[in-house]
Amino acid sequence: MQKDQLFTRRRLLLASAAALGAAGTAGLVVAGDEEAVRTAAPAPAPAPGPQARQAPLKSSAFRLQPLTGDGPPRSAPRRLKVRTEPIFEISSRGRQMMLTFDDGPNPAYTPHILDTLARHDVRAMFFVCGECVEDNKHLLARMAEEGHVVGNHTWTHPLLTTLDRAEIESEMARTSDIIEDAYGERPQWFRAPYGAWNRAAFQLGAEMGMEPMAWTVDTTDWDTPGTDTIIERVEGGAAPGVVILSHDAGGDRSQTVEAIQEWLPYLLDQGYHLTVPHRRV
Template sequence: MQKDQLFTRRRMLLAGGAALGAAGTAGAVLAAGGADTARTAAAPAAGPRARRALAPNAFRLQPLTGDGPPRAAPRKLKVRQEPILRISGRGRRMVLTFDDGPHPDYTPDILDTLAEYDVRAMFFVCGECVVDNKELLARMADEGHVVGNHTWTHPLLTSLDRDEIRDEMESTSDVIEDAYGERPQWFRAPYGAWNRAAFQLGADMGMEPMAWTVDTTDWMEPGTSAIVDRVEEGAAPGVVVLSHDAGGDRSQTVRAIREWLPYLLDSGYHLTVPRRRV
């Protein structure tokens, strides 16, 4: 995508144009517990700590100033006891999710592949990575992807006190709103390590907790073919797939998605995003 296309949303925001939706309404509603959710494992999922993004590129956008309207209070949600792991609904629906970014070396390639196949996905971003790559969140908004909160520094939340967890979450929601155009409605705990404070604070900030069903294990860099096999073998209605677009060398992830994405589509899967709350 050309540079001027990446700036489309920011120009609209600065010009005071009509607000843009972060995601379309064609996505499936995520399961609200019961049969469509499963308990998370007692031990947190393995995975690398997100790295700080590389040096800012020449086309970095700057945060919006305080000239706009005040931020609306988030819609408070019911506090869950466990995260959402699957999506409900009829048909062969799946959700693709990417954690730890955005990263200037890998996220654009993933966005290009998603655009090629007209597929939308979810990106759970780290605030420290957003700071120098705001144009990538603007592009995600323009292309209908959903952006979620993955904390600022990718810490193990179970090792933090409540105020520290709040700071990680609030600061990330703030920078997402500046870059993406609205506050996130979804949250994912780093390493899949949830605690009561994370569920409570997320609900207070208007965010639903989302985990995953299939881990591609791309964070282990097992090889492109291994990642492809994990996705293709784990594909099933309602599945949420976990991949990463930062936090390490993600070149295998970039190559793998070019293989497994057309396979899923040819197999009759509809790759969707959650319906936006209004």
């Protein structure tokens, strides 16, 4: 399936999927430094958080340190507890936030986003689609080299609630396989396309050693609303614990490429620590 054909369904499916995703998304918090996951009050998703009003902190004090646990990939994933809700925010300790990019990699946009992240010494999460990885394995290799975390976003970006269990398993398993081949280890995080979760996705993800990750603030870049709108969504939604959703594929992402050059230094100047989850070893 061509990517342009695949993602033209996004707008048709978004309204129903958003309702499904909101119904299946409640508050969980995962710490960026391996502390226990804890339950938090439910919150609408995606929705912007309030802009933090604290005095800016020195951004250089919050630059990221290298990941630990760089051993060879395990031959089999560790089975996890099956969740009934995805994780949608991280620990707010130290004014932490997390940047995530969905639907790639795409050779026209992903390298520019990686360049901007590297220029500011920031790491992010990339939830990739298996069919996009096939011709762009070098981009996952670069993500690994630069310390980014790669998650599973299915093979063809389907609406999981329309598939049977075997189809969902194939979408997830094939993607984990190609991520391991290109990135060097199997993914430990999964994100349902359109934010539409169901029981099979939670169960299969746990069996494959992946935690479910949602988001807090949607930049709406998937709808190409304009660079200024994307910047406003990020800067207006910035707050401790927030997970930002952007896209590096699935359509024209030139606005995303332009916007991150503006909002990323802004977040750093405001003293935010842009973090990624630690790897389980």
